[in-house]
Each structure stands twice: as C-alpha cells, then as structure tokens.
Amino acid sequence: MNDPGAAPYGNFINYYTFNPPENRLSLIPATLLQDLGLKDGPQNTLILDVGCNSGDLSVAFYKHLVPVSEEESDRRKVNLLGFDLDETLIQRAQQSNPLPSSISFIPLDITKDADQLQDYLNQHGGSHFHLCLCLAVTMWVHLNHGDAGLLQLLSHLASISQHLLLEAQPWKCYRSAARRLRKLGRSDFDHFKSLKIRGDVAEQAREHLERHCGMELIQSFGSTTWDRKLLLFKRR
16 A cells, blocks of 8 residues: 555555645645634634545644644634544544544545534534635545536535635646556546546636535635645635
C-alpha cells in the first residue's frame, strides 16, 4: 500500500507525508470562524471533515482555527467530526487524537449511509454543520461512482452544511490516478471512460452547487501548491 496508486479510494496510508496540512492551512485565515460569524452565537460550531484519512489535517485545521491558547470553554464550543471509509485510517486518527473532547472520528462511507451524520447533529443539538470541508475527495467519489455519484455527494453536503470549503481535483489528477492503477496491473476505474463531467471539474462543481443546491461562491482562497483551488460556498 505504499504506492499511491494502490489506494483506489484515495485512502493512502502516507497521504500527509506528500501533501502536508500546511499546503492548505497557509491559504486559510486563522480568523475564518469569526469572519463567517460562527463564533458569536450561543450554540456550538459544528465542523465536518469529509474523507479525513488519518486525521492529521482535521486536527491541524482545528488548532489553526481554535488556538490552544483559547480558554477551554471556547474550545468546547467548536466540535469537529471527521470520517473516512477506511477503518484502519480512522483507528489511527482515533488513537492519535489529541483533543477527544472536541474532535471525533468515525468510519463512514457517505455514498452508502449518512445516518451517523444526522445522529451527530442530533447529539450536538444542531440542524446542520456550520462548516464542511471536502478537500481532495471529489475525484475518488467521481471515479468510483460516476457523474451521478459526484453530483449526489455535492448535493448531500450542501443540504447538511451552512458553508462548504471545496477542493476539487483537476482533470490531470484523474488521468494520473488511472495511469497509476493500470501500472499496478489493476483494471481501470469503473467509470473513468464514461464520465461526462471532465475538464474544469471545480467550475462544474460550482455550477451544480449554485444552480441546484442553493449555495453561492463567496470566496476563493487561491490555489494549493498542487494547483487546486480552495473554494468557499455559503448557503443562500
């Protein structure tokens, strides 16, 4: 599993050694929660991290937005839930989680079942997540579940989120992923050749979110070192 090509769902065992959290965090202001007006109200702020892998970015993102210097009562008001379909990665995330009172990790395949997300919202007295991170996940859902799977994912996240921070892999990444899989002698991704959504995937994701999901693009934080845009959407 050390070869990145051996992770057909993007569940690399060493992901953060080649794409460290800093690649994204350097673009995101530490004041993001205040900027979005999420730290003023009496209720807890709920953050969701989709496809969190071993949790390194989830924890780093939380610490970036909620400094350890803040009083514990403030920290307790921000809760983050990370999930991934790879149970081994989630076990690693749970074992190395430095803030278990604020950050939780669960194994979950969002394309099959999302009841646990609703359970989490109910437990925390929320009707939606205030901020959802979907970073470098779209391509894997797209390759494994086709155009319909990608649009379904975006619609679902939009329906449970007030804000959505999206990093969609560009088309060149799709070609690389397919090439790596073939190099290992595996059969191609089921949907790769039949995908109609191609080219500027981030732009087509934006169109879907704005036309069909009641969201609007409110900010672009520029591009990561891997030339992927970080786009922030808000529910209208």
